[in-house]
Amino acid sequence: MVVQLTDVLTAISHPTRRAIIGQLANGPARFLDIAKPFDTALNAVTKHLKSLEKAGLIERRKQGREVIISFRGEPLREVAGWMNEYERFWNERLDKFEQHFKNNKKKEKKP
Secondary structure (H helix, E strand, O other): HHHHHHHHHHHHHHHHHHHHHHHOOOOEHHHHHHOOOOOOOHHHHHHHHHHHHHHHOOEEEOOOEEEEEOOOOHHHHHHHHHHHHHHHHHHHHHHHHHHHHHHHHHHHHOO
């Protein structure tokens, strides 16, 4: 999972790749439809798609002469699960920190 987690985090670190994911979240698309909104060379879009594919975030399937690209959300769920563990860790620490200050305030108020 660590390698895939790294691949997913690397893939979503770039704004163009996040925009591609946003497009594909609305449904499958052809390569040229994906590339159209970006003011960049088709080769650059291809590299972004390869990064997303390596992370397991997209899949390609042939439909006649066309290649249809679809979004796969499962890897993002794994990242969310990993992040959730750290969210619990920090919430626990912040709760203890807050309690520490509340306890000190009570001690200061005592005559």
